[in-house]
Amino acid sequence: MHAKETLTSKERAVQSAAHALDKKAFDVKILEIAHLSSIADYLVLATGMSDKQVQAIAESVRMGMKKYGRALDIEGAREGKWVVIDFGDVIVHVFQEELRRYYNLDGLWGEAPLVTIPAEYQWEHKEG
Numbered sequence: 405m406h407a408k409e410t411l412t413s414k415e416r417a418v419q420s421a422a423h424a425l426d427k428k429a430f431d432v433k434i435l436e437i438a439h440l441s442s443i444a445d446y447l448v449l450a451t452g453m454s455d456k457q458v459q460a461i462a463e464s465v466r467m468g469m470k471k472y473g474r475a476l477d478i479e480g481a482r483e484g485k486w487v488v489i490d491f492g493d494v495i496v497h498v499f500q501e502e503l504r505r506y507y508n509l510d511g512l513w514g515e516a517p518l519v520t521i522p523a524e525y526q527w528e529h530k531e532g
Contacts, residue, residue: 410472411472413438413446413494414445419468419469421434421450423468424498426468427460430451430501431450432450434449444494444495445493445494446494447495447509449497453501455500462484466489475490476492484500
């Protein structure tokens, strides 16, 4: 068995976002919260349009990140309304739109700097 590849916290957050975008997640953001909280270094927020899409996005993140190590915990995957995937240094939240608006983590963590997601992972504003 070979050793797991290692990523920095920021690289793990970007890769998690990339896997979410791979399943056409909307409004994907990476928030750098290390200086605001001890719970994690980064939050990744993503939106799916249905329980099936939320589940597919979460599964894409879980499977895509497996080569870097397992998630410590996953909550909400069965319901597909709000899935939380905890990698320790990075916490991924995949919401249905109305729950994301209601819980407003974007606003709650409004002081957190945004991390730029490389254009090659983006799909929302591409021509084609």
